[in-house]
Amino acid sequence: xELALSLGDTPKPFSFHEKxxxxxxxxxxxxxxxxxxxxxxxxxSDESRFSDDPIRVEGATEASxxxxxxxxxHETATAAASSPNSAxxxxxxxxxxxRSARGKRDFEQLSAINGEAEADRGGAGSDDExxxxxxxxxxxxxDQSAFLEESFKEHNTLNPKQKLALAKQLNLRARQVEVWFxxxxxxxxxxQTEVDCEYLxxxxxxLTEENRRLQKELQxxxxxxxxxPFYMQLPATTLTMCxxxxxxxxxxxxxxxxxxxxxxPHAKTAS
DNA sequence: GAAAATAGCTTAGTTACATCA
DNA sequence: ACTGATGTAACTAAGCTATTT
Numbered sequence: 001x002e003l004a005l006s007l008g009d010t011p012k013p014f015s016f017h018e019k020x021x022x023x024x025x026x027x028x029x030x031x032x033x034x035x036x037x038x039x040x041x042x043x044x045s046d047e048s049r050f051s052d053d054p055i056r057v058e059g060a061t062e063a064s065x066x067x068x069x070x071x072x073x074h075e076t077a078t079a080a081a082s083s084p085n086s087a088x089x090x091x092x093x094x095x096x097x098x099r100s101a102r103g104k105r106d107f108e109q110l111s112a113i114n115g116e117a118e119a120d121r122g123g124a125g126s127d128d129e130x131x132x133x134x135x136x137x138x139x140x141x142x143d144q145s146a147f148l149e150e151s152f153k154e155h156n157t158l159n160p161k162q163k164l165a166l167a168k169q170l171n172l173r174a175r176q177v178e179v180w181f182x183x184x185x186x187x188x189x190x191x192q193t194e195v196d197c198e199y200l201x202x203x204x205x206x207l208t209e210e211n212r213r214l215q216k217e218l219q220x221x222x223x224x225x226x227x228x229p230f231y232m233q234l235p236a237t238t239l240t241m242c243x244x245x246x247x248x249x250x251x252x253x254x255x256x257x258x259x260x261x262x263x264x265p266h267a268k269t270a271s
Numbered sequence: 272g273a274a275a276a277t278a279g280c281t282t283a284g285t286t287a288c289a290t291c292a
Numbered sequence: 293a294c295t296g297a298t299g300t301a302a303c304t305a306a307g308c309t310a311t312t313t
Binding site: 189 | 279280281282283284288289290
Binding site for chain 1: 299300301302303
């Protein structure tokens with residue numbers, strides 16, 4: 001809770017709590033996790049699971065959770081605020097540019113949702129699980145998506161400062177921005193894989209066709225050779241090595257008693 | 272300087288939800 | 293109104309690198 005406030009971070013708009021049976025299995029994994037449990041209270045998967053969720057962080061030994069996204073974000077937020085020439089600068093586009101009338105309405109709705117979520121959390125550490133609410137999935141507004149897309153065009157990965165700046169501008173949590181970029185990279189890669197696959201398919205088809213054509217040509221040549229044996233067996237000229245001097249010589253093809261056509265001294269010895 | 276521990280990041284795969292036909 | 297398909301936000305696990313101890 002305190003982390004979210006100190007961040008000035010967008011309140012959590014919905015609960016991430018899992019269905020009961022899932023919580024059981026995963027929390028069991030957390031409690032009984034293998035030797036990788038660190039001294040600060042959890043392994044990395046747990047860290048990612050709890051990240052950006054002030055309530056759950058609060059439940060853990062908050063002060064000792066150095067690796068938690070929230071505290072990380074807090075650090076980077078401070079850094080970002082204190083370094084105007086940081087990488088954040090490329091993200092200083094005014095998000096309001098992206099707000100169409102409808103987008104603005106969406107944005108306001110989103111803010112309202114976030115506000116409700118905050119109100120939900122506000123009371124004495126209330127919890128969605130306790131309220132029996134299922135996890136709600138946030139849909140980003142068109143404008144938020146467009147803004148993220150623009151940012152993605154500039155950098156397809158984010159450093160912490162950029163992440164924080166984007167989150168602030170879009171009124172999202174840093175974790176949401178992070179996840180959006182992860183998913184966006186995955187989508188890009190998938191799309192590229194599909195393109196590559198299509199290209200390879202075409203290459204394959206072309207090569208198959210070429211192979212078919214060459215096979216046919218070979219067959220025709222063989223047929224031709226079979227029907228005209230002498231013509232095929234008597235090339236116009238051949239190169240032969242002279243057995244005595246080991247020089248390559250040209251032989252005429254018209255006679256089986258091939259005469260060496262060499263320089264005068266060699267010709268003498270050959271005849 | 273080497274080794275272990277830790278933090279912080281990424282990707283791949285999966286789950287859960289919202290939306291649409 | 294219901295349903296299956298699809299898109300995507302969010303999550304998990306595993307691996308890698310850099311930094312710290």
